[in-house]
Amino acid sequence: MAAVLAVLALPVSSGAACAAEAGNPPVPDPTRIFAPLAYPEDANMYRSGSGRRGPQAWQNRTDYDIKVTIDPVNRTLSGSEIITYTNNSPDDLDVLWVQLDQNMYREGSRADFANPERHQFHTDGIAIESVSIEDEGRSTPLVPVISDTRMQLSLSDAMHKGEKRRIRIVWHYTIPGAWGGRTAVSSSKNGDIYEIAQFYPRMAVYDDVRGWDTAPYLGQEFYLDYGDFDYSVTVPSAFVVAGSGSLVNPSDVLSQEQRDRLAQAAKSEQRIMIRTQAEVEAPAAPPVPVQADAGKDPKTPDDHKLAAGSEKPLTKTWHFHMANTRDVAFMASAAFLWDAAKLDLPPLPGGSEKDRQAQPRLAMSFYPVEGIGAQGWDRSTSYVKHAIEYFSSQWSPYPWPNAINAAGHGAAMEYPGIAFEDAKSRGPQFFSLTTHELGHQWFPMVVGSNERRHAFMDEGFDTFIDVLASVHFNSGEFAPKHDAEYAPVSGNPAVDIVSVLMDPASPVLMAPSDTVSEKYRHAVSYFKAAYGLTLLREQIVGPDRFDRAFRAYVGEWAFHHPTASDFFRFMNSETGEDLSWFWRGWYFNNWAPDYAVGPVSYVENDPKKGALVRVVNKGWLPLPVVLQVTWMDGSAARIRIPTETWMLRNELTVDVAGTQPVRTAILDPDRVIPDIDRSNNSFGEIPTVTISSGNH
Known part of the structure; x- marks a missing residue:
């Protein structure tokens, strides 16, 4: 009627x-x-009123050449790196700032006091052995000033626009135990599993919003510039390394049979075992004694021997490369099974056809025998494959060659190209965690928002897209989304959010990430943020206009640094709606309909x-x-x-x-x-x- x-x-x-x-x-x-709503950041020549990058937008660049070695006896990591930093800003830079996340584990760190419940154990943090500027074969030492998780480097002559500097840093640290969370070593039946992230000194971001963004690391998330990474990991020869990016030297670290299996996986929709349980559990080869002529160069640069008479097994160096990324991470263990299947995605642009064939795009899983099971890691690669292919078709193409799910103590943490998961995960929870962590490849690995400031642009955006993925997978096998960390009571988001909206202590979405307590972090930064996008899509704007605008937002800000203001302006402009009332009520306040x-x-x-x-x-x-x-x-x-x-x-x-x-x-x-x-x-x-x- x-x-x-x-x-x-x-x-x-x-x-x-x-x-x-x-x-x-x-x-x-x-x-x-x-x-009218005044956004936190004004529109200007760098960031336009439409939410797009302005005509004079700029962004600095950081490229890394990293070499690290894991000592499993002492559970230490030692490394050296060359950082090539490019100043694209209009400003002269007389200092550089570097992030030292491992110092969070020091007793008395700011994180120790800010979140004491997470810091019952400690390490000595990162030991910086040397810092220098490298210039045409000349090395000029720098004296670092270290303050908690930050290191300041004063330059004798300022960097002007367009200039590059090469900074060499040598360091080492003790790897935290499982309590380390995002970077840790833990035990499994067939050997220790090393989850190595935030392991190298990382350049802080210098941007047009704050200049140097040097917020101390308290254990939340990250903010990083983009560049190319070339990194090598030296480990005992029995170890397998699962790392971000492409393995550059498979012939040095894999058997011919394993390389053949990878080639088979590149053509297979179903998983192919690259390293089997039988191979993991085979008796270890006896240590190789080094002969008197061991001082000679080894046959390959990836085999390392000690002094004559040593009984220590050989080591191998796994060499990886990842282009246009903000970070890398890896896992390493002798306990890993390994399986893979092809990703049904177009070849990556660039390089020759031979290069593209040599580096197929793969969904891969690495896990100990504890992870085996029909509702466990046997299905991991199918979950990886679905997540990467679905998100690529729905929002924007996945930009890197491989996507990895790797099992350890249970960090449930994401890094470019790789997710760290719990080896014990099973069933719907495992599917949801895998999909969520791989959804982070889009937010914030591709769209490089400042997680340190606005968690909702990371966790909330990702939770929103993986809710849709849960409905899509296998005709909704695991729908609705199961969230192990924030479980709705009724399964109806419109009902479950009410308790958050009516709690006078609930923080608002625009609250700085570090000020949101663990009690509210998932309810607000994940759930409320995701539900806000659902309201926009389903009730306010409509799926057609919202999806087009959201895809355009991803495309505009891929490999760049949008602020919350940019997102609000972009969605206003692209959807054709003045949504100021919604941003004010849902993001700046905890207002609700009644x-x-x-x-x-x-x-x-x-x-x-x-x-x-x-x-x-x-x-x-x-x-x-x-x-x-x-x-x-x-x-x-x-x-x-x-x-x-x-x-x-x-x-x-x-x-x-x-x-x-x-x-x-x-x-x-x-x-x-x-x-x-x-x-x-x-x-x-x-x-x-x-x-x-x-x-x-």
Whole structure:
């Protein structure tokens, strides 16, 4: 049936407060809800009012050449690196800042005090052995100034725009145990598993928003520039290394049989075992004694022998390369099984056809025997394959050759090209964790937002896309999404979010990441942030316009650094909506919708002349809402009440054309918006007010 709207305006107090007072919520104030919104960062020549990069946008670049060695006896990592830093900014840089994340584990670190519950054990942090500027064969030592997890390097002559500097750093540290979280060593049946991340001194970001972004590392997330990485990992010869990027020297570290299996996997939709359980559990070869002529150069640069008479086994060096990335990480263990299948993606651009064939695009999994199982790691590569292919088709192409799921103590952590997972994970939880961590390849590995400042642009965006992936996988086998860290009670997001919105202690989405306690981190940074995008997509903008805008956002900011302001402006411009009211209510505040319906009356007290349904807005987040009217014969009509309805009023009367009495009038019948009080969302068929036709 057709519906005609008539509005009865009631006065609204412009001085209403936004906080509840003594249990009596204030009346929503449209002048505040719909006021112009001042974004934290102004539009300028670097960042435009459309949310795109401005005509003079710039971004610095960092390239790395890294060599590290793991000593399994002492559980230490030692390394050296050459950082090639390019200043593309218009500013002269007289100092450089480097991140030393391993210092978080020092006793007395800022992280130690900020999150003492996570720091029951300690290491000595990272030991910087030397720092120097390398210039055409000349090495000039630098004296670093280390402050917690930051290292400042003063330059004798400033870097001008377009200049490059090569910085050589030598370091070592003790690898934390499983308590280290994101970087750790833990035990398995067939040997220790090393999860190595944040393992090298990393350049801080210098940008147009803050200059040097030097927030101390307290254990949250990261902010890094992009560049090319060439890195080598030396480990005992029995170890397998799963690393970000492409393995450059397979003939030096893999057997011919393993290389043949990889070639087979490159053509297979199903997993192919590259390293089997039998190979993992085969008796170890006896140590190789070094002969008297051991001082001679080894046959290959990847075999390393010690002094004559040593009984220590050989080591191997695994050499990886990853282009245009912000970071790399790896796992290493003698305990790893390894399987792989092809990724159905176009070849990466660049290089010759021979090069592309030599580096097929693979979904891969590395795990100990503890991970074997029909609902466990036997399915890992199928989950990896689905996540990478689905996200590539839905949002933007995956930009790197391989995608890896690797099992350890259970960090559930993401890095470019690789995810660290729990070897004990099983069932729906394992699927969801794998999909979530690999979804991070898009946010923030491709779209390089500042996770240190705005967690919702990392965790929330990723949670949003992996909810859709859960519905897509195997006809919804694991839908709805199962979140091990934040488990909804009812399974209905519109209901589950209400407790967050009504908790006066809940932080807002725009709160700095480090200020959000563990109690609220998943409920807010993950769940509320993801649900906000779902509301935009499903209730406010619509899937067609939202998906197009979101894809365009990913494309515009791929390998760059968007701010929250850029995202808000971009979505306004691309969807064709002024969403300031939503950004203000959902992101800058914890405002919520709250609608009430009733009473129902009839024109001239005659149901044959149409029904009059009173709707009241009692909430500060006036989301579009559906009113469903059902007549006595069971027929029904739905009227969508848009947000603009509430720009000048808090009450209206909906004139619904009909010829019989109304049985029920219900607001949000599908429960798709987070109305915080549903006790007044429905009304029965008995009219209580009569309004003449001239007054509606």
